[in-house]
Amino acid sequence: MILTVTLNAAIDQTYRLERLYAGEVNRVARVIPSAGGKGLNVARVVHSLGAEVRATGVLGGRNGDRIRDLLEQEHIPNDFFDAPIESRICINIIDGDGTSTELLEPGDEVDNRTVEGFIGHFKELLKDARVVTLSGSGLRGMPDNMYALLAEAAHEAGKPVILDSSGRWLTEGLKAAPTVIKPNRDELVQLAGMELDEPGVVRFCQNYIRAGIRHAVVSLGSEGAILVSREGSYHARPPKLSTVNTVGSGDAMVAGLAVGLMNGSAPEELLRRAVAVSAANTLTEQTGFVVEEEAGRLYQEIRVERLGH
Ligand SMILES: Nc1ncnc2c1ncn2[C@@H]1O[C@H](COP(=O)(O)OP(=O)(O)OP(=O)(O)O)[C@@H](O)[C@H]1O
Ligand SMILES: O=P(O)(O)OC[C@@]1(O)O[C@H](CO)[C@@H](O)[C@@H]1O
Secondary structure, eight states: OEEEEESSOEEEEEEEOSOOOTTSOOOOSEEEEEEESHHHHHHHHHHHTTOOEEEEEEEOHHHHHHHHHHHHHTTOOBOOEEOSSOOEEEEEEEOTTOOEEEEEOOOOBOOHHHHHHHHHHHHHHHTTOSEEEEESOOOBTSOTTHHHHHHHHHHHTTOOEEEEOOHHHHHHHHTTOOSEEOOBHHHHHHHHTSOOOHHHHHHHHHHHHHTTOSEEEEEOGGGOEEEEETTEEEEEEOOOOOOSOOTTHHHHHHHHHHHHHHTTOOHHHHHHHHHHHHHHHTTSSSTTOOOHHHHHHHHTTOEEEEEOO
16 A cells, blocks of 8 residues: 655645736636645545555644545545644636646644654554655644654655655655655755756766665656666656646656555656656646546657666
8 A cells, every 4th residue: 555645735726717817806717626735646646546545644624624525535545643723725726828826825833742643643554555655845833854754664664755845844854865755846956056957967866866765756847857766867758748737747746656666666667657647647637636548648658768977
């Protein structure tokens, strides 16, 4: 089973309208709600790929109940830790030309009892997990090294762990050397403190490989992704696509990586599958949702280049 962690779960509201006018009254044409926060998108995609998944994290309040209901409707197995908080709402506004504007609430504040309680809950769930994914921001009040604590618990239990986060959650989480990391272009620039070209990405990521991370996968939007590992580095590119909603593509990539890791895929295959799954996510309206056959079709069209750097 793949265990997905969403510390800061959300009701993701996708609003579609013809055009967004800042500073004016905007009427929404269509609302598409889904159980969100990055880890729940990962869970949905793993589920749609037919692999066994369990979603965990922290939920609370009426929004927390709604998130549970949405998960039940989709038959996504879940076992969240209940906390005296209100889970957040995140908004993604997509206008007629496909431009996406995201409004992300920060999430509620928790105390130490919730932090300790969740870590205990996570350690129990780890027993049945084959791969763990840690995604997105944490809740206020959680220690900056929350993901390092969870990754260390996964290491102790002998379970591979994928980290996909940003800011301090990522910087501190990296110190526990997760098995796989998946920064996007902006996150890598923040970590490096400068823009990087393709050889620069490989050289920079090799530092993480030396520090014990097995695969560093840098996602580059429509340009696909670069995987750096001890066995070699690769750049996989998807075909040009008419995208519908790109939000959650990074999460779909993490889902593809988790399934590949569980199946023991070699780096090139791991990357090709992850790029195919993430590209398939851009073709569906719902955030973090993939049609398996679409991913299979795209898999044939991914071009993979071995990098010499
Ligand atoms: N326009 C696109 N066309 C084809 N594939 C895409 C496109 N946008 C994203 N992808 C695929 O999705 C992967 C992840 O996208 P991206 O680098 O934007 O991640 P991200 O910023 O983490 O996304 P998010 O935070 O929205 O989940 C890319 O590596 C690529 O394989
Ligand atoms: O605030 P975080 O946890 O970093 O990101 C939250 C979020 O933007 O990420 C997903 C897209 O990747 C959305 O479902 C969700 O709303």
